[in-house]
Amino acid sequence: MTQRIAVIPGDGIGNEVMPEGLRALEAVAKRFDIDLAFEHFDFACCDYYAKHGKMMPDDWFEQLKDFDAIFYGAVGWPDTVPDHISLWGSLLQFRRQFDQYINLRPCKLLPGIKSPLADRKPGDIDFYVVRENTEGEYSSVGGKMFEGTKREVVIQETVMTRHGTDRVLKFAFDLAQSRPRKKLTSATKSNGIAITMPWWDERVAAMSGNYPEVSVDKFHIDILTANFVMHPDWFDVVVASNLFGDILSDLGPACTGTIGVAPSANINPEGTFPSLFEPVHGSAPDIAGKGIANPIGQIWSGAMMLEHLGHKEAADAIVAAFEAVLTEADPAVLTPDIRGQGTTQTLGQAIAERV
Amino acid sequence: MTQRIAVIPGDGIGNEVMPEGLRALEAVAKRFDIDLAFEHFDFACCDYYAKHGKMMPDDWFEQLKDFDAIFYGAVGWPDTVPDHISLWGSLLQFRRQFDQYINLRPCKLLPGIKSPLADRKPGDIDFYVVRENTEGEYSSVGGKMFEGTKREVVIQETVMTRHGTDRVLKFAFDLAQSRPRKKLTSATKSNGIAITMPWWDERVAAMSGNYPEVSVDKFHIDILTANFVMHPDWFDVVVASNLFGDILSDLGPACTGTIGVAPSANINPEGTFPSLFEPVHGSAPDIAGKGIANPIGQIWSGAMMLEHLGHKEAADAIVAAFEAVLTEADPAVLTPDIRGQGTTQTLGQAIAERV
Ligand SMILES: CC(C)[C@H](C(=O)O)[C@@H](O)C(=O)O
Ligand SMILES: CC(C)[C@H](C(=O)O)[C@@H](O)C(=O)O
Numbered sequence: 001m002t003q004r005i006a007v008i009p010g011d012g013i014g015n016e017v018m019p020e021g022l023r024a025l026e027a028v029a030k031r032f033d034i035d036l037a038f039e040h041f042d043f044a045c046c047d048y049y050a051k052h053g054k055m056m057p058d059d060w061f062e063q064l065k066d067f068d069a070i071f072y073g074a075v076g077w078p079d080t081v082p083d084h085i086s087l088w089g090s091l092l093q094f095r096r097q098f099d100q101y102i103n104l105r106p107c108k109l110l111p112g113i114k115s116p117l118a119d120r121k122p123g124d125i126d127f128y129v130v131r132e133n134t135e136g137e138y139s140s141v142g143g144k145m146f147e148g149t150k151r152e153v154v155i156q157e158t159v160m161t162r163h164g165t166d167r168v169l170k171f172a173f174d175l176a177q178s179r180p181r182k183k184l185t186s187a188t189k190s191n192g193i194a195i196t197m198p199w200w201d202e203r204v205a206a207m208s209g210n211y212p213e214v215s216v217d218k219f220h221i222d223i224l225t226a227n228f229v230m231h232p233d234w235f236d237v238v239v240a241s242n243l244f245g246d247i248l249s250d251l252g253p254a255c256t257g258t259i260g261v262a263p264s265a266n267i268n269p270e271g272t273f274p275s276l277f278e279p280v281h282g283s284a285p286d287i288a289g290k291g292i293a294n295p296i297g298q299i300w301s302g303a304m305m306l307e308h309l310g311h312k313e314a315a316d317a318i319v320a321a322f323e324a325v326l327t328e329a330d331p332a333v334l335t336p337d338i339r340g341q342g343t344t345q346t347l348g349q350a351i352a353e354r355v
Numbered sequence: 356m357t358q359r360i361a362v363i364p365g366d367g368i369g370n371e372v373m374p375e376g377l378r379a380l381e382a383v384a385k386r387f388d389i390d391l392a393f394e395h396f397d398f399a400c401c402d403y404y405a406k407h408g409k410m411m412p413d414d415w416f417e418q419l420k421d422f423d424a425i426f427y428g429a430v431g432w433p434d435t436v437p438d439h440i441s442l443w444g445s446l447l448q449f450r451r452q453f454d455q456y457i458n459l460r461p462c463k464l465l466p467g468i469k470s471p472l473a474d475r476k477p478g479d480i481d482f483y484v485v486r487e488n489t490e491g492e493y494s495s496v497g498g499k500m501f502e503g504t505k506r507e508v509v510i511q512e513t514v515m516t517r518h519g520t521d522r523v524l525k526f527a528f529d530l531a532q533s534r535p536r537k538k539l540t541s542a543t544k545s546n547g548i549a550i551t552m553p554w555w556d557e558r559v560a561a562m563s564g565n566y567p568e569v570s571v572d573k574f575h576i577d578i579l580t581a582n583f584v585m586h587p588d589w590f591d592v593v594v595a596s597n598l599f600g601d602i603l604s605d606l607g608p609a610c611t612g613t614i615g616v617a618p619s620a621n622i623n624p625e626g627t628f629p630s631l632f633e634p635v636h637g638s639a640p641d642i643a644g645k646g647i648a649n650p651i652g653q654i655w656s657g658a659m660m661l662e663h664l665g666h667k668e669a670a671d672a673i674v675a676a677f678e679a680v681l682t683e684a685d686p687a688v689l690t691p692d693i694r695g696q697g698t699t700q701t702l703g704q705a706i707a708e709r710v
Pocket of ligand 2: 547
């Protein structure tokens with residue numbers, strides 16, 4: 001059975017790391033005899049915006065909805081299109097319209113990647129951030145009053161639903177249940193954000209009743225970010241609202257030194273719509289065009305995509321391949337961000353060959 | 356001229372560190388001939404709540420409004436009073452009613468305090484977080500619909516005003532202007548929180564026009580937290596909304612290893628109402644009653660209070676005193692959190708003597 005993948009490189013280094021992501025996928029597909037068909041799309045990027053005055057064609061939903069997955073590079077080019085326009089016109093539409101209500105990001109120390117934290121080694125840090133990906137603080141409800149005057153007031157509403165909250169909690173509890181430590185941490189701020197967050201705590205407490213084996217704790221987001229730095233070994237599965245999850249899933253990889261290489265899965269667990277896989281890093285205007293972007297984020301995202309599509313073994317083979325290349329640490333192969341003199345291509349090729 | 360200080364120990368370790376905070380203040384007042392009068396209050400704590408069913412007497416505002424400053428310990432005892440009730444009934448009331456619209460927190464590597472970050476030494480990290488302290492995400496506007504049913508929707512509004520935003524920006528720019536590096540970083544999330552945060556960016560841009568000497572940059576809050584860990588040396592003055600500032604001002608001290616000892620100033624710059632000074636740490640139910648809480652947060656807060664009251668030299672003397680005691684690092688004096696076997700008292704006494 002052919003699985004169809006929509007390929008969207010996006011902006012900046014998205015165009016440079018995508019070929020390497022595909023190279024790894026093609027290698028592993030060959031080895032494990034997986035039938036993947038890639039179709040390329042040139043929208044959901046700022047170049048498209050420059051030509052058409054919008055980020056995507058009107059029928060984007062129709063064009064993409066029957067794919068088995070979307071493989072995305074990076075989006076955003078603030079010099080020409082403000083971020084809130086490019087993002088709300090592409091990635092954030094995918095997440096909402098394809099109901100990719102789970103954002104899943106691993107935080108893991110890798111061999112050969114330097115962590116900014118003192119005295120941590122591979123194995124010490126290995127957890128997931130599960131982020132609500134469709135509602136909450138990322139709402140488009142609100143507006144301005146007395147605009148442009150001294151009395152100006154600007155309001156934006158956080159909107160949480162039981163439907164939207166319970167399903168992400170369920171996913172997170174299931175994940176925690178499936179892992180050896182069976183531990184779930186909830187990110188809250190019920191002492192300050194006194195309407196939505198105490199309610200979030202109630203939903204966590206209610207859901208935990210269904211998972212007697214999972215041990216649950218919670219931290220306010222302020223001290224939780226502090227604990228990511230001080231005690232990253234405490235965490236197994238961390239569940240958070242859209243905004244808190246956004247923060248924690250950048251901070252977590254930063255603590256492991258992997259922010260340039262971490263992957264992100266935007267999942268519609270029911271499979272009603274395609275899920276989307278992308279590196280955590282953005283389009284990186286500062287290094288775009290130089291051919292030195294680290295392709296591991298794209299490649300690792302490809303591994304998460306394979307796992308989602310039912311090819312766990314192939315996914316593991318990709319992860320094993322880049323871990324091996326990182327362990328070897330040949331400076332001629334590695335990109336400059338991880339202390340090499342190689343290029344996006346040399347690193348991508350080495351990983352594909354290893355597969 | 357006598358300056359009158361309202362002393363509110365609050366809950367848990369607040370009661371243990373407060374005497375040491377006062378001891379340091381009394382020592383320095385003596386040395387610099389400063390006339391401070393302390394008056395103690397037993398409200399704004401959960402014990403008071405247990406007796407009266409509320410956190411403070413109805414006339415708290417009248418009782419406190421004419422003081423020159425409020426010296427607070429810590430508040431909260433979640434086993435008996437939910438945090439959102441204790442906090443909204445005390446600290447958050449002070450901040451709002453006394454219009455303490457600036458929350459100022461130093462993030463500084465100290466001698467003898469181990470940072471969780473690799474390869475950082477005193478001098479490398481030294482910045483301030485300036486947090487909006489009265490509005491924004493900490494609003495009480497919102498509510499629930501379809502409560503208790505599957506269709507439940509919970510809404511909380513973020514409310515930002517030009518008045519509230521411009522004044523904290525002005526304070527932050529003034530602070531940046533006064534420092535050698537003259538650098539201001541704004542915390543935003545205008546790519547995701549697409550109503551309030553693009554507007555926040557506009558206000559920052561507008562204010563920066565008045566400060567041609569101050570160099571300004573901005574980061575989205577997700578990558579900003581990552582940069583606190585990866586590049587803490589980049590920062591000089593960081594300005595942020597109420598929630599983002601809350602997060603950054605815990606994360607910053609966590610990166611310097613000082614979360615147990617960092618101070619927090621809640622300032623009404625005009626002096627219309629008393630400002631409030633408190634340690635960043637909370638009431639710490641886990642160690643309360645053991646006499647081992649580190650008093651430096653309270654003592655450092657006292658130093659910030661002195662500076663606010665016009666006694667810069669005395670404030671510096673307190674900071675110099677605890678830095679000296681930390682540098683000496685006598686294990687019999689230091690508390691267990693900083694690798695000593697001493698108590699709250701031994702450390703407090705050593706600092707007071709040094710003053
Ligand atoms: C206790 C809590 C309400 C408070 C806040 O969020 O403002 C605290 O975290 C702080 O930073 O002073
Ligand atoms: C680009 C931005 C809108 C996005 C988000 O905030 O969700 C990004 O930071 C992410 O985490 O995927």
